[in-house]
Each structure stands twice: as C-alpha cells, then as structure tokens.
Amino acid sequence: MGVTPNTHNLVNVLNVIRAVKLRVPGIFVVIGGSHVTAFPDEAACFPGIDAAICGDGETPLLSLLDYLEQGREWAGIPGLCRMEKGRARVNPPDAPADDLDIFPFPDRESLAPGDYHTPGMKMARATTLISSRGCPFKCDFCSVPHRYRTRSAGNIVDELELCAGRYGIQEFHFVDDLFNPTPERVIEISERILERKLDIAWGFKAACFAITEPMLAIARRAGCVRIHYGVETWSDSGLEALNKKTRVHHIRDAFEKTRKAGIRAIAYMIAGCPREKTVRDVMAAVPFVKSLKPDYVVFSLYTPYPDAPIFKQGV
Numbered sequence: 502m503g504v505t506p507n508t509h510n511l512v513n514v515l516n517v518i519r520a521v522k523l524r525v526p527g528i529f530v531v532i533g534g535s536h537v538t539a540f541p542d543e544a545a546c547f548p549g550i551d552a553a554i555c556g557d558g559e560t561p562l563l564s565l566l567d568y569l570e571q572g573r574e575w576a577g578i579p580g581l582c583r584m585e586k587g588r589a590r591v592n593p594p595d596a597p598a599d600d601l602d603i604f605p606f607p608d609r610e611s612l613a614p615g616d617y618h619t620p621g622m623k624m625a626r627a628t629t630l631i632s633s634r635g636c637p638f639k640c641d642f643c644s645v646p647h648r649y650r651t652r653s654a655g656n657i658v659d660e661l662e663l664c665a666g667r668y669g670i671q672e673f674h675f676v677d678d679l680f681n682p683t684p685e686r687v688i689e690i691s692e693r694i695l696e697r698k699l700d701i702a703w704g705f706k707a708a709c710f711a712i713t714e715p716m717l718a719i720a721r722r723a724g725c726v727r728i729h730y731g732v733e734t735w736s737d738s739g740l741e742a743l744n745k746k747t748r749v750h751h752i753r754d755a756f757e758k759t760r761k762a763g764i765r766a767i768a769y770m771i772a773g774c775p776r777e778k779t780v781r782d783v784m785a786a787v788p789f790v791k792s793l794k795p796d797y798v799v800f801s802l803y804t805p806y807p808d809a810p811i812f813k814q815g816v
Contacts, residue, residue: 503562505534508806518549531565533558535644537582538594539807545582545589553582556594557634559604597648601634602656609668625671625702628664632657632690636679638708641744641814642733642771644806645678651686658693665701672726673703680705684716691716691723702726704765709747709755717762727765727796730755735789739776744810756793768795773803 502521506514518530533554537544544553552575554561561580568575576583580594598604609628617627633651636643664670681687687705694701704727717725730752734740737748759766770786777783790798805812 502528502530504530504532506532506536507534508536508539509804511536515547515549518547522549529569531562533562536807539644541582541591542589545584545591551583554580555582555591556580557597560595560598597634597650599650601650601652606660606663609664609670612668626669627672627674628668628670629674629676630657630660630664631676632680633677637682638679638746639744639810640733641742641775641810642803642806643678644809644812649679649682654686654689654693657690658697658699661694661699661701661703662697665699671701673701675703675705677706679708681707681711681716684711684713687716688719691719691725694723695719699724704728706731707755710751712751712755712758714758714762717758717764721762721764725764727767728759729767729769729799730759730795732768732790732793733771734774734777735786736776739774742775743771753793756795760794765796766793767797767799768793769799769801771803772800775803 502518504514504518514532518532521528522530529551530549531552531554532544532547532550537553538555541553541555544550544555547553552565554565556579558580561578564578565575565581567573568578575581576585576590577592579592582589582591584590607630612628617629633649635646635649637647637649639647661673664673701724703724705725706729709730709732731745731747732752733743733745733747735749740747740749756766756768768790770790772783772786777785803811805815
C-alpha cells in the first residue's frame, strides 16, 4: 500500500496505516511525498512503515515493487528510507526527471464516481490531475520545490481525452501548485482542448498577476469553470512580507476579469501573516475578501511547513 503524508495530515495518515495493518496483517506499506522528503530519517522510523521514498517517487517505487516481486534485496534503491539494525538508513534520491511526459497516466479504473469533490465543482463525475511540478516563484510560506517542470500541452490533453472517453469523466481539477506561470501556457492547453472538441469542465490554481482577458476568454470556451486564486492577505505590505509577486491591484483585477468571463473565482486566504500583528489586522481580511465578490473562500492558518523559508526563520 502506498500513502502520501503531508505535514498537516501526518497523524491521520499514521492512524490509517495502523488500522490497515490490523485489518490486513503483513501488508507492505510505503510512504512518500513532501513530508518524507523534508524529514527522511524520521519517516523511516514511523510505526507501521516498511519503507519510505524521498524525492520523485515513480522510478524508485517501480524498482521497489520489482525487487519485492522477485524476492531481491532492495536496500540500494535511490531515495529509499528504511530501518536497518535499529537505525534509519536514507539513500540519496536520483535527480528528478525533466521530461514528465515519460510517465504513464494514473490508472483510474477503480475510482468510484461521485466520491470526489472540490469547491466550485458542478457535481459531475470528476477526477484530479497534475500537469506540472514545482513552482518558479518563492513565497515565504511555501515548501514547494522551486524547480519548475511541466508536461507538454499535447500530453496533458491526451490524459483529458482518455478520461473523458474511457471513463466518462466530465470534470477535472488541476492540482498543480501553479497552473499559470504565464497566460500563454493556459492559452496553449485551452487551444488543444478546443481542437479535440472535448466537452469537459475544469479548474486550476492560479497566480493573480498572470491573468489576461484573452486567456480567460479561451479558457472559458474550452470548459474552464473555476479558478482558485492564491490571495493570501489584504495589503501590499503584507504581500511583500510573504515575498509574493502579486499586489492588491493584481488581485482586484483578476477577480473582476474572472467574473466578467463567466468563470467562478475562489479566494485562498492565510490568517496570521507576518504583517498581521493584532486581531484587528487579521479581521481586516473580511471586508477585503467581500469586496472581491468571490464565489467561495478558503481560510487557512499561517503555518511553517518544512523547507519553507518561514520554517527556517523559525528554527
């Protein structure tokens, strides 16, 4: 069984693993993801874990499965973290792949329709997909690697077409940390969707400063129904303190243009940012968000995730 724990859901993941181990004794459990990559020695020691993988997981996980099936020794796999003679052993990971098109699409055969939901969905049969890794920007609260890699537009739309044709999936949510480093990327993907005449709905997470009316217009024609914006806070000084490239005028402009384009706009906010020193400062976000007229708002707490600059400052 493979599981991806993040820092904020680590306790829940370990509880799930314990429950599975009780129900299915002898099951092999491997974990990976951002928390494992940040704390590989700790991850190797988690109860119920047989192995952990840091860094990109596709190649080492495939090697691990092959070795287990063949009964071969698997301790030397790059990125592998395991307990050995009472001590954590962590192998250095391989360099991440630059060409993401080499990886096959996820197997969605067993996904039950109706089990997945994200804010702003039309309640159609839905799935998630990811078209890139990393982020080229360096916000202080974010632990996402800055090495940005992307799949080709053709490869992305191949997956959309397969999901729509084989599985009857009607709605897609791109879970990229940032889908629009430039408007041109969104335009190219939208053009490919229109060329193949795909009747689908989709949404993505976006930076407010990389929004243009031509991008929104073609994305809407291609089926885009919602955009999740990383707003975070309500002032230019607050955004600057987060090392955000966005400013308040970008945010207001993005929400206004998105509404005019007929696309739902979702605001992501962070409570307790560095420039918010009092309760009054925190609550100032409320009238600001209302002025944006978003369709949905998500609030989270300013949290020092591992490997983020604020985590290192705190240490």
